[in-house]
Amino acid sequence: DAKTTQPNSMESNEEEPVHLPCNHSTISGTDYIHWYRQLPSQGPEYVIHGLTSNVNNRMASLAIAEDRKSSTLILHRATLRDAAVYYCILSSDQGAQKLVFGQGTRLTINP
Amino acid sequence: NAGVTQTPKFRILKIGQSMTLQCAQDMNHNYMYWYRQDPGMGLKLIYYSVGAGITDKGEVPNGYNVSRSTTEDFPLRLELAAPSQTSVYFCASSSRDPGKQYFGPGTRLTVT
Numbered sequence: 001d002a003k004t005t006q007p008n009s010m011e012s013n014e015e016e017p018v019h020l021p022c023n024h025s026t027i028s029g030t031d032y033i034h035w036y037r038q039l040p041s042q043g044p045e046y047v048i049h050g051l052t053s054n055v056n057n058r059m060a061s062l063a064i065a066e067d068r069k070s071s072t073l074i075l076h077r078a079t080l081r082d083a084a085v086y087y088c089i090l091s092s093d094q095g096a097q098k099l100v101f102g103q104g105t106r107l108t109i110n111p
Numbered sequence: 112n113a114g115v116t117q118t119p120k121f122r123i124l125k126i127g128q129s130m131t132l133q134c135a136q137d138m139n140h141n142y143m144y145w146y147r148q149d150p151g152m153g154l155k156l157i158y159y160s161v162g163a164g165i166t167d168k169g170e171v172p173n174g175y176n177v178s179r180s181t182t183e184d185f186p187l188r189l190e191l192a193a194p195s196q197t198s199v200y201f202c203a204s205s206s207r208d209p210g211k212q213y214f215g216p217g218t219r220l221t222v223t
Contacts, residue, residue, distance in 0.1 A: 098169060
């Protein structure tokens with residue numbers, strides 16, 4: 001599986017936008033880019049996923065570079081509840097999604 | 112919908128004991144997964160299933176067994192528990208479409 005690289009930690013302030021980067025230079029043409037987050041003492045929670053085009057949903061936006069070698073998860077207006085570990089994961093579009101979790105980015109939100 | 116449920120929430124086992132972690136989903140998902148998460152680390156895939164009667168190994172299957180007799184249930188069996196199996200275990204499910212796995216709340220297992 002292609003690997004992803006994320007910063008270990010980031011910090012932001014409440015009600016400000018947050019941009020979480022992810023590098024995936026060995027991504028293949030059929031790999032989807034997934035983002036999950038894990039709040040303290042909970043299971044991971046799906047955030048968003050995309051293939052080539054930018055994606056928006058009620059939780060976040062996903063901006064994908066034109067060459068697909070990097071992507072950015074955008075939280076438009078962070079709240080304290082967004083403090084979590086964010087995982088950027090690549091997975092094939094075929095069959096079972098065998099997600100490979102790295103160590104992710106620990107996001108701290110300051111009040 | 113309850114989503115993905117796991118029982119028990121916590122369990123302490125002695126070395127050499129066996130137990131079954133239960134997982135159930137009510138979303139009629141074909142795909143189900145078992146992951147483990149060691150302290151400070153990301154999740155690792157133990158086993159997965161693409162439908163009733165079909166299972167396959169993930170990244171770290173040693174010491175575990177699974178079965179999938181129904182669409183809803185995907186139990187994980189630990190035989191001869193070892194301290195290295197102390198971890199938090201998460202079950203997940205997904206539909207055929209790529210993306211969006213739904214995770215259960217986890218089972219925290221300690222082997223002493």
